[in-house]
Amino acid sequence: MYRKLGLALAFSPTCSALLAETARLMKLYHSKLILIHVGIKDPEKEALLDSLLNQFKIKKEDITIVWKMGKTAKTIIKVCKKEKVDLLIAGALKHETLINYYIGSTARKILRKAPCSVLIFTEPSEKQRLLDEIIIDVEDSPVKSQVIRSGLQQARLGKAKTVHFIRELKLYGLSLSVLSEYSMNEISEQRKNLIYQEIRNIEKSIEDFDLEGLHTTFKIIAGKSGYELRKYAKKVNADLLVLGALKNRLSLIDRLFINNLEYIIQDIPCNLLIVKTPSKKE
Numbered sequence: 133m134y135r136k137l138g139l140a141l142a143f144s145p146t147c148s149a150l151l152a153e154t155a156r157l158m159k160l161y162h163s164k165l166i167l168i169h170v171g172i173k174d175p176e177k178e179a180l181l182d183s184l185l186n187q188f189k190i191k192k193e194d195i196t197i198v199w200k201m202g203k204t205a206k207t208i209i210k211v212c213k214k215e216k217v218d219l220l221i222a223g224a225l226k227h228e229t230l231i232n233y234y235i236g237s238t239a240r241k242i243l244r245k246a247p248c249s250v251l252i253f254t255e256p257s258e259k260q261r262l263l264d265e266i267i268i269d270v271e272d273s274p275v276k277s278q279v280i281r282s283g284l285q286q287a288r289l290g291k292a293k294t295v296h297f298i299r300e301l302k303l304y305g306l307s308l309s310v311l312s313e314y315s316m317n318e319i320s321e322q323r324k325n326l327i328y329q330e331i332r333n334i335e336k337s338i339e340d341f342d343l344e345g346l347h348t349t350f351k352i353i354a355g356k357s358g359y360e361l362r363k364y365a366k367k368v369n370a371d372l373l374v375l376g377a378l379k380n381r382l383s384l385i386d387r388l389f390i391n392n393l394e395y396i397i398q399d400i401p402c403n404l405l406i407v408k409t410p411s412k413k414e
Contacts, residue, residue, distance in 0.1 A: 133281065134161045134249070138217035140208050141169050143177060146223050148184055149256035154221050155188040156260060160289050165195040166215045170207045173199040205241035212247055219249045223256060224400055240397055243406060252404040263290025265368050269361065269375035270299045270337050276376065279407045280341055283374035286405065287346060294347050296368065297334050298361065301326060301354040327352050358395025365401040373401065377408035
């Protein structure tokens, strides 16, 4: 699925773990690697990079290393377009006094404008970890099948205990408001019908995928767009959240209402995979 991986490497304290995670994904997807560093190229950094590549058995001649000067986000996006990267990998930052994570301005720009899918690691690890709880957002979009496929591949790689298929009932309150003159029993019945319809939508979305050996659950959430999704991820202590990317050009409705991704990047709950299919123009 991801023929070319891009790794935004900043030689931070987590750079070794990020490279280890990337090496595992290279094996999973049989991918080539484009390693991107925005900053000065000097002998010290080259020596450190050589050491890391040897540590994780990545042959230097089998990858492309790009050293560029410029504005970080803009430069990374430009390299991804030029090299036709399918999945860009980067790290999130951790609050010093809190248990959660946040995405800096550079990563926010990348998430919004990257021409490819983006995988953000909150706690990258040199040792392969189990991804016990994976959430796959089954929203109607052009990339829905790719979101499901990517999430299931990660579930098998991380030997997930549970895969949560989640769908948001955006018109829940609006649908029920027209029933204000009906009895509580009638409203309750309508609520059940709405939820049942969304569960059927999930079942139809995943019916062509191989779920053998995976424990799955369905969850229908209602409320503020994205807020409940983030809340649910924290509740189940999710290890990975997979959802579709923002549109490049937002409609008037999109601008009036905060979308899922905007809520998520305000307070990232776990590792985050944003799936996007590059357009022909990109």
